[in-house]
Amino acid sequence: MRKSAQNHETLKQKLNPERMPRHVAIIMDGNGRWATRRGMPRAIGHRAGVSTLREIVKASVELPIEVLTVYAFSTENWRRPQDEVLALMQLLVEYLDLEAENLRRNNVQVRAIGQVEDLPLEAQEKLAAVARLTSANRGLVFNLALNYGGRAEIIRACRTLAGLVQEGRIRPEEISPEVFSNSLYTAGLPDPDLVIRPAGEMRLSNFLTYQAAYSEIWVTNTFWPDFTRSDYYQALLAYQRRERRFGGL
Numbered sequence: 001m002r003k004s005a006q007n008h009e010t011l012k013q014k015l016n017p018e019r020m021p022r023h024v025a026i027i028m029d030g031n032g033r034w035a036t037r038r039g040m041p042r043a044i045g046h047r048a049g050v051s052t053l054r055e056i057v058k059a060s061v062e063l064p065i066e067v068l069t070v071y072a073f074s075t076e077n078w079r080r081p082q083d084e085v086l087a088l089m090q091l092l093v094e095y096l097d098l099e100a101e102n103l104r105r106n107n108v109q110v111r112a113i114g115q116v117e118d119l120p121l122e123a124q125e126k127l128a129a130v131a132r133l134t135s136a137n138r139g140l141v142f143n144l145a146l147n148y149g150g151r152a153e154i155i156r157a158c159r160t161l162a163g164l165v166q167e168g169r170i171r172p173e174e175i176s177p178e179v180f181s182n183s184l185y186t187a188g189l190p191d192p193d194l195v196i197r198p199a200g201e202m203r204l205s206n207f208l209t210y211q212a213a214y215s216e217i218w219v220t221n222t223f224w225p226d227f228t229r230s231d232y233y234q235a236l237l238a239y240q241r242r243e244r245r246f247g248g249l
């Protein structure tokens with residue numbers, strides 16, 4: 001066995017299966033810096049980021065984790081140069097083409113969260129096709145956050161609920177945290193227990209703003225393309241060592 005494989009296997013064995021997070025969310029950051037430091041175009045960093053994503057999905061299936069949500073494109077990412085946005089959309093289409101069958105075979109249920117209707121048509125069609133292909137799977141729920149923004153999601157939920165109030169289908173006092181959660185893209189799923197952020201930034205960047213209210217956050221300086229199974233297991237071990245109080249004692 002290679003040394004790195006040995007290292008991550010050792011870490012994996014330290015995990016307590018009874019204290020696994022149900023939902024892990026990841027802000028896949030640092031692709032651009034990873035590429036720039038190597039004198040390469042940013043798009044190459046995103047491509048390397050897709051390889052990491054493949055490995056982490058595989059690791060999540062094996063553990064197993066119930067829900068994995070990854071931040072692939074934010075509502076703010078449209079501000080990037082047009083060629084970078086285009087490269088990201090092309091990578092998404094390529095990823096879905098290459099991985100669809102593999103995800104289906106591994107019992108992964110793929111979903112997209114965000115304003116998917118504003119993505120290029122080809123990306124929308126591929127996402128819908130993969131979602132359809134994997135809809136009967138009952139293993140890992142894999143959410144791809146695309147054109148996603150936490151505030152936009154909250155506003156969308158408010159509009160939905162306001163509409164229901166207007167139609168007399170729900171009374172304002174019936175809007176509870178549960179009802180509100182069920183109006184979000186992540187309806188029916190547990191809130192993220194753990195948010196992992198590579199590349200050192202200590203913020204949530206509009207990711208799962210409502211759902212992450214009590215999430216544990218784990219940050220590493222490692223850029224996403226260099227993020228390995230060992231980093232993933234280290235994040236999970238750190239999570240298992242923490243005491244979660246949810247505001248109690």
Ligand code: FPP
Nearest residue numbers: 028029030031032033049050072091092095
């Ligand atoms: C942040 O790195 C990353 C993104 C904006 C996109 C994340 C996308 C991928 C990992 C690949 C595409 C995903 C799929 C599913 C095909 P950054 O560019 O902000 O890095 P920087 O902060 O170093 O500039």
